[in-house]
Amino acid sequence: MKRKKAINVTKHIVLIITALFVLLPLLWILSQSFKNSFDAIASPPKFLFQPILSNYINTIHREGFLNAFRDSLVVSLGSILLTLAIGTPFGYVLSRFSFRGKEDIGFYILSTRMLPPIVVIVPFVRIFNAFGLLDSYFGLIIAGILVNLALVVWMMRAFFLGVPQEIEEAALIDGCTRLEALRRVVMPLISPGLVATAVLSFLFSWNEFIFALSLTSFNVRTLPVYMATEFVGYLATDWGGLSAAGVLATLPGLIFIIAIQKYLVRGLTFGAIK
């Protein structure tokens, strides 16, 4: 009995140490964001200091920051709405119907997520250039389909599978058409799943970097690109400012990941594991 207790304590100690290691970068950027420029690069590092808010105030007034926040918001919202509209119906098809070629389409959808983005980025630059879509919201939103389509289709398929077919059949007997049954009976049942899918998609769009870096420049600049161009590359870095901007940029992601943790496994495995 005593031995068992000792083992249990050891397990918790290991888990707590790991948790601290996981949290260390996050706690550090948070504490840096409240330091003045001397404290931020003090050697030895300062763990106790007079906290200030000026980094946050400066960040908000910093040229381009709020614009980048707005751009991230527009692109993320645009791309998840578009992707949900395109992908949800097919998630339903995957869960209910079978016809020739269905598996192939399913595979190609999955491959949009797996393919190295550089394959399509290079042609996108040329094609977008020809259509005047380079450096525009719309261009980046279209590219955003690649970020989330696989997630939407396969995650929604899993949620549709969770709705018993009998419920739908009952609605059909009551005189609904298939489409009405889908809209009035099935969709309300899976609305939590739809919300979870939307939130996870938003998270991935919000954090997306390589498409935004390659396909936009002056007119549109999302937060990750803003962060990477403002704070990379020179030695004498404004660490307090960087940290405040970093905290603001990543806060939505952290909130969302906690909000949907129940559905996270399903999302990360494209519906394969519940």
Next chain:
Amino acid sequence: MLFKKGIPLPYLLTLPVVIALIIVLFYPTIYAVLMCFQSTGSGTGNPVFVGLENFKTLFTNKEFYQNGLNTLLFTIGSVGISFLLGFGLALLLNSIDFGVSVYRTVFILPIGVTPVVAGLTWNMLLNPLYGILNYFLGLIGIQPLGWTTDIRMALPSVIMIDVWQWTPFMLLILYAGLQMLPKEPYEAALIDGASSLQSFRYVTFPLLKPIIAIAVVLRGLEAFKAFDIIYTITKGGPGRATETWIVRAYMESFRFHRMEMGAVIGIIMLIITILVCRRIVRVLEK
């Protein structure tokens, strides 16, 4: 089931996805394949057909193989370490009787962090002069390390950061897998007198194999094309110590304006990806 007159419903619901695939997948991919056989000189002017010239340039380029080795080391290192850590933690989490949800919530946080911000944060932590990692090492008498500036250290350092961000992915999936395992085989093993190590070796591991496969393959494909962290921390340097294929492809395309070289590297990566992807779709469909 026919949708009144006209297109059957399943086809109607599939149509948007097919159009989207044509626009964002098929058309650009074919375009990229064609670009592999063209050259535009310095990036302006009309493309000229050059046959296999681009492939020849790349395959006779020593750095291309260095990039490939970096890609391989990064992928295997990141996936391998995060798998071992994640599996270990999942087993631990599965065996304690309280606090699971608190640990879980803490452990998933890195997944939500913007990779670019993760990179910038680790840049601070690993800074040779002001970083707290070197400070902690100094406390136990170890000389400061050039985490991202030393040629031998740089690749392990970016792997470490990737491991920090993505071990939670492994942990979550494997923990979910452990939770789904049936109880009976363990009871049977216990009756047969199996030790806990034996029941892990002969019960847990075989039952968990499909889930391990999903986790490892999905993570592997992501690591293979990982860009954000490497770009924010080292941009492929110092020298070419952390330059993987995708970083090289980006640099070729946008730094040196040799878009066709980016396309060639991209297509090579795509072929490798497809070979792996074909296999997992069957697992997911199940």
